[in-house]
Amino acid sequence: MIIADQKPLAEIRQITSRFQKLLVVGCQECVTVCFAGGAKEVAVLSSALRMAEQIDGNPKEIVEFTSVRQCDPEYVLDLADKIAKVDAVLSMACGVGVQTVAEHFPNTFVLPALNTTSMGRNTGPGVWVETCAGCGNCILAETGAICPVARCSKSLLNGPCGGSHKGLCEISDDVPCAWAQIYERMSRLEMLATMEQIAPPKDWSTARDGGPRKRVREDLQL
Amino acid sequence: MEPQVVAFCCHYCAFAAADLAGTMRLTYPANVKIIRVPCTGKADMLYLLRAFEDGADAVFVAGCLEGNCHYLEGNLRAKKRVQYLKKLLDEVGVGGERLEMFNMSAAMAQRFAEAANEMTERALRLGPSPLRKRELVEVKAQ
Numbered sequence: 001m002i003i004a005d006q007k008p009l010a011e012i013r014q015i016t017s018r019f020q021k022l023l024v025v026g027c028q029e030c031v032t033v034c035f036a037g038g039a040k041e042v043a044v045l046s047s048a049l050r051m052a053e054q055i056d057g058n059p060k061e062i063v064e065f066t067s068v069r070q071c072d073p074e075y076v077l078d079l080a081d082k083i084a085k086v087d088a089v090l091s092m093a094c095g096v097g098v099q100t101v102a103e104h105f106p107n108t109f110v111l112p113a114l115n116t117t118s119m120g121r122n123t124g125p126g127v128w129v130e131t132c133a134g135c136g137n138c139i140l141a142e143t144g145a146i147c148p149v150a151r152c153s154k155s156l157l158n159g160p161c162g163g164s165h166k167g168l169c170e171i172s173d174d175v176p177c178a179w180a181q182i183y184e185r186m187s188r189l190e191m192l193a194t195m196e197q198i199a200p201p202k203d204w205s206t207a208r209d210g211g212p213r214k215r216v217r218e219d220l221q222l
Numbered sequence: 223m224e225p226q227v228v229a230f231c232c233h234y235c236a237f238a239a240a241d242l243a244g245t246m247r248l249t250y251p252a253n254v255k256i257i258r259v260p261c262t263g264k265a266d267m268l269y270l271l272r273a274f275e276d277g278a279d280a281v282f283v284a285g286c287l288e289g290n291c292h293y294l295e296g297n298l299r300a301k302k303r304v305q306y307l308k309k310l311l312d313e314v315g316v317g318g319e320r321l322e323m324f325n326m327s328a329a330m331a332q333r334f335a336e337a338a339n340e341m342t343e344r345a346l347r348l349g350p351s352p353l354r355k356r357e358l359v360e361v362k363a364q
Contacts, residue, residue, distance in 0.1 A: 009313045040268070047271040048314050055315040055352045 001030035001121075002094045003128045004037065004114040009048055012090070015111050016049070019060070019088040024049075024113070025079060025101070026066035027093035034128050036114055037092030039066040045092065045113065061086075070097025076104050083108055118150075136206030136213065142194055144185040149202075151178035157199040159183075224253040225279040225345035226354075229338065230265040231256050234292040236284030238328035243335050250338035261285070262323075263296020267303050274316055277354045279345035282337055284324045297325065315352060319344060 006012075016022055024046050032038030046062045053060045063082055068075045070093035079101065083089060088109035091098040095116040102110040118130035133150040139157070140147060149155045153171050160179035163170030167180040186195050204210065231237040237258045243250060259265055262285030273281045283304055285297035301323050308318030322341060326333040 009310070043268050044271065044310075047268065047275060048310055051271075051275055051316060051353060052314040 001033055001119070002096070002116060003034050003118050003120045003130070004031050004094050004116040006036055006041070006045070006092075006114055007112070009045075009052065012045070012113055013049065013052060016060075016088065016090055019086075019109065021061045021063070021086040022049070022088055022090050023063045023065065023079070023082050023086040024090045024092060025064075025070070025082075027068075027070045027097050028066055029069050029071075031093055031097075031114065032066075034122075035126075037094075042066055042092055067093070067097075070094075071100050073100070073104060076100050080105075134207065135202070135204070136210075137203065139199070142197070142199065143182045144189060144191060146178060146182045146185060148178045148182065151176075151181075157202060159195070223350070225251075225342055225350070226277055227251070227254045227280045227282070227338070227341050227345055228273045228278045229254050229256045229341075230259055230262060230269065230281070230283045231334075232262045232285045232292070232297070233258055233260050235286035235290075235328045236262075236324070236326055236334060239284075239326050239330050239334040242329065242331035246331050248331055248335045250335040251342040254338045254342065261291065261293045261296035262300035263291070263293060265300050265303070267307055270303070270307055270321060274311070274320070274351060274353065277351060278320075279348070279351045279354070280320045280322075280341040282322045282324055282341045284326060284334065284337055287325045287327055290327065317348060317352075319348060320351065 024042050026032070026037045026039055026042035028038065031041075035041065042064050046064045049060060050062055063086060065079070065082055067079065070076055070091060083105055088111060089101055089105070090111050090113050091101055092113045094114065095112065098110055098112045102108070119132040119134060120128050120130045123129050130150055132147060133155070135149045139149070148157060153169050153175065154161060156179065160177055164177040164180055167177055169175040169177045183195065186192055231240055237256065240256055262283050265283050270281055270283070283300050285300055286292060288297060291297040304321060304323040308321050311321055312318040324333070324337040326337075
């Protein structure tokens with residue numbers, strides 16, 4: 001899922017400083033799961049903003065809501081009534097949600113409360129790590145379902161570099177060496193012969209490097 | 223105006239300790255308002271924030287001794303929430319010192335009285351919550 005983290009309160013206050021009435025809107029999907037922008041986080045941030053602004057002598061009125069999803073027009077358009085009554089929207093969704101709201105409400109100020117980082121998974125309570133780089137040409141079949149594009153710091157395609165030590169990446173002891181993990185899994189699954197095949201240079205045109213991507217399913221277009 | 227101190231006390235330990243403090247006629251400030259929760263793990267961040275939004279000068283969460291939580295780790299969750307909120311309250315301008323977590327067993331009536339005394343003393347020392355605008359006068363327990 002998409003991983004995001006809340007911006008510092010000071011930054012959120014600075015972004016929203018000129019607006020009197022805010023709609024703080026969360027999302028029930030990824031940002032709920034990573035505890036960044038769900039209903040609970042909406043309530044806590046709204047409370048913190050109310051208190052901070054009251055102490056500084058410019059009390060704000062805050063309306064709280066959490067959408068089912070902020071990346072689909074059918075849920076975003078439902079916000080119309082609430083948006084009509086406020087000066088700005090502070091979206092606690094990922095970057096996609098913020099932009100979807102903005103696109104459907106072209107005359108409204110829509111502001112982000114989160115910094116969206118990556119597509120990733122939960123590895124333990126309170127820990128989320130980047131797992132998929134969205135390269136558009138998945139090679140997980142050749143790497144034992146461990147992605148070197150996302151999980152190798154250098155996105156190498158043919159095994160570890162000289163910096164790999166004790167299963168860890170040279171950049172930090174918190175980062176496992178993806179190729180060490182790939183080797184370990186492939187040997188357990190007896191697929192080492194696949195590892196000996198040299199992967200050619202990757203065609204990055206299917207990744208973000210090739211420009212913003214668009215997917216069309218013609219069979220779904222009426 | 224008296225300081226408003228709100229205490230979220232777990233049913234199994236802290237609330238029992240508070241009861242015992244009463245039975246033992248230990249003195250603690252009368253302006254501590256006790257809210258009984260089944261476990262401090264139930265004390266949501268929003269309960270604590272709401273207490274401050276509604277004008278509390280100090281808030282404390284009192285639970286079982288670590289390792290002895292009746293619901294195993296509720297008090298550890300509360301501890302983490304209190305730590306998080308202390309930092310948030312500093313950023314907000316209310317002050318993280320107004321919030322604290324205490325641990326005690328049901329027999330530790332004296333500890334409850336200490337906690338109540340300490341948080342009331344902090345409320346007096348720090349002054350009324352910036353969300354309130356009135357002077358504070360200490361109310362001595364009868």
